[in-house]
Amino acid sequence: MPHTVVPPTLYSFPNSPALADALATFILKAQKEAIEKKGKFTVALSGGTVPNTLTALIHKHGIKWDKWQIFYVDERVVPLDDPDSNHHLASQTLYKHIHIPAKNIHTIDTTLLDDLEELSDAYEKELIHEFAQKDSARFPIFDLVLLGVGPDGHTASLFPGHELLSEEDRWVAYIEDSPKPPPRRITFTYPVLNHAARVVFVVTGDAKADVLPRILDTPQEGLPAARVRPVTPGQLVWFVDDAASAKVAYAKSEFRL
Numbered sequence: 001m002p003h004t005v006v007p008p009t010l011y012s013f014p015n016s017p018a019l020a021d022a023l024a025t026f027i028l029k030a031q032k033e034a035i036e037k038k039g040k041f042t043v044a045l046s047g048g049t050v051p052n053t054l055t056a057l058i059h060k061h062g063i064k065w066d067k068w069q070i071f072y073v074d075e076r077v078v079p080l081d082d083p084d085s086n087h088h089l090a091s092q093t094l095y096k097h098i099h100i101p102a103k104n105i106h107t108i109d110t111t112l113l114d115d116l117e118e119l120s121d122a123y124e125k126e127l128i129h130e131f132a133q134k135d136s137a138r139f140p141i142f143d144l145v146l147l148g149v150g151p152d153g154h155t156a157s158l159f160p161g162h163e164l165l166s167e168e169d170r171w172v173a174y175i176e177d178s179p180k181p182p183p184r185r186i187t188f189t190y191p192v193l194n195h196a197a198r199v200v201f202v203v204t205g206d207a208k209a210d211v212l213p214r215i216l217d218t219p220q221e222g223l224p225a226a227r228v229r230p231v232t233p234g235q236l237v238w239f240v241d242d243a244a245s246a247k248v249a250y251a252k253s254e255f256r257l
């Protein structure tokens with residue numbers, strides 16, 4: 001099958017609990033398919049509001065946390081117990097309530113906080129270790145990548161106009177001048193995001209209402225989130241609430257699995 005860019009599917013829900021419940025159903029199905037195929041479920045998690053929307057998974061029957069391998073789409077270069085750390089956020093909102101082996105959660109190496117290049121190289125090696133053992137894939141194929149969007153259209157730590165938007169080789173890159181604090185971060189690059197089996201954006205609230213049409217209706221504008229374009233057989237799905245999608249013309253689909 002020739003590789004073509006997949007069009008996004010847009011689901012919009014009246015409120016956050018309805019969104020979180022549908023997302024949990026979607027994730028459960030993705031988990032089942034991945035585990036049946038290869039015995040594990042590889043997930044890349046963002047910071048911001050994403051971890052909070054995953055709390056509906058905590059009581060969901062059938063989630064096999066011990067089969068999850070969790071990486072971070074982007075991470076702020078701070079100690080793991082710092083309130084700014086995405087790992088800290090995920091620990092407080094999610095890990096604290098579930099049983100998941102510590103070795104299944106792939107954090108940055110905090111002995112390298114002073115050297116961004118070494119730190120991003122080390123995280124890239126962590127990915128290579130997980131993904132490049134059995135095949136010689138040029139890029140990792142995550143089962144699920146969970147992304148947020150900023151009001152400026154950024155996603156991961158890929159910001160409008162930044163040189164990292166054209167990175168084509170590296171899996172993990174670093175940024176020292178993030179416009180969203182804190183400034184020092186590492187981030188997955190587009191090749192990693194776009195090779196995933198499923199990329200899911202989670203966006204809520206009216207603060208995102210102006211940027212969503214610029215991403216979904218006029219993607220040619222090229223905002224960072226609009227450049228996430230998985231190729232077949234990947235999937236690109238947006239889970240948003242009605243406040244965030246209020247100004248979007250792009251067709252909404254009815255959620256059913």
Ligand SMILES: O=C(O)[C@H](O)[C@@H](O)[C@H](O)[C@H](O)COP(=O)(O)O
Nearest residue numbers: 046047048049148149150155156
């Ligand atoms: O570390 C980060 O800052 C996040 O990973 C970032 O990419 C986030 O997902 C967006 O900024 C959206 O954040 P909100 O969901 O809080 O709006």
